[in-house]
Amino acid sequence: MIGGTAYGVALNDREQVAALGDALGEKPYGRPPVAPILYIKPRNCFAANGSAVALPGDIAEVAVGATIAIERALAGPPVARLAIDLFVPHASFYRPAIAERCRDGFLPLGPATALPADLASIEIVTRVGGVERHRWNLSRLVRDPAALEREIATFMTLAPGDLLLCGIAGDAPAARAGDTIEVTAEGFAPLAVSLVAEQAR
Known part of the structure; x- marks a missing residue:
């Protein structure tokens, strides 16, 4: 599906950074971030459109971080696709949240499409169980996609085949095993997955 590495960006939602406020100036952080904060979603996280993502028994719910992923194509111009950055909610951003973000299937990806001209103002809608639970616009990003790539x-250097998630909303909705998730945005094919309870071995 993806030939390279998937990179996510933490704290790229202006509203989330504002809500954290003075906490980012206190220990252990010391000051608000001055450059993009990247994390990796390894290949075991990748899941196709329509997949059933298994949640281990120790995970009650996951946050549904709907976003746009920009892929540096192996040949031709970059492309974009809807993505869902699933993760176990966590309060600290000081160290990589590997256990919370890097579970199997925790990065469902939609079909690729040409990079839209209005990418920086795309509105993304998330439905859980058929009910709209979240709507956000990429104009909320601290660094829009173009600025993000320049700073990184x-x-x-992002290599051909790498994937860059533009950022996720700090108020991303939650979902549990048994829920269906659908993410839509104008100009993109819908992305849908279901969450199921992992079977005991």
Whole structure:
């Protein structure tokens, strides 16, 4: 599905950063972030459109971080796709949240499409169980997709096949085993997955 590495970006939602306020200036952080904060979603996280994502018994619910993923195509111009960054809610951003973010199937990806001209103002809608639970616009991003790529390029190089998640909303909705999730945005094919309880071995 994806030939390279998937990178997520923490604290790229302006409203989330504002809500954290002075906490980002206190220990252990010391000051608010001055550059993009990246984390990796390893290949075991990738899941196709229509997949059933199994939640282990120790996970009561997951946050549904609907976003746009930009892929540096192996050949031709970059493409974009809807993505769902699933993760166990956590309060700290000081160290990588590997156990919370890197479970099997925790990055469902939709079909690729041409990069839209209005990407920085795309509105993304999340439905859980057929009911709209969240709506957010990428105009909330601290760094829009173009600015994000420029800043990342100052300290690392994204390779062909790599995937960059533009950021997720700090108020992303929650879902549990038994729920169906659908994410939509104008110009993109819908992305839908279901959450199921992992069978005991």
